[in-house]
Amino acid sequence: MFCDRIVVLVAGRVAAYGMPETVLTADLLRAVFRVEADIVTTTTVGQTAYPFSRFAAEGKGR
Structure with missing residues (x-):
């Protein structure tokens, strides 16, 4: 990661704060x-990637 701590905001409010590996979960x-x-x-260099698809399950087709 490129940071020690991360803040995730939703509508201007803090939804999550902490170390990226604990904050950036699939659920969040x-x-x-x-x-x-x-x-x-990755097992070779330990970098994390977040491949994603555009819609969450409940939002498909919208």
Whole structure:
């Protein structure tokens, strides 16, 4: 990661705060950004990627 702490805001309010590896979960990304995301950490260099699809399950087709 490129930061020690991260803040996720929803409508100007703090929805989550902390270390990226604990804050950026699939559940949070779904709730805040309405995306289905996988969290993938490489075994060779330990970098994390967040591949996602545009719509969360309840928002498909909208």
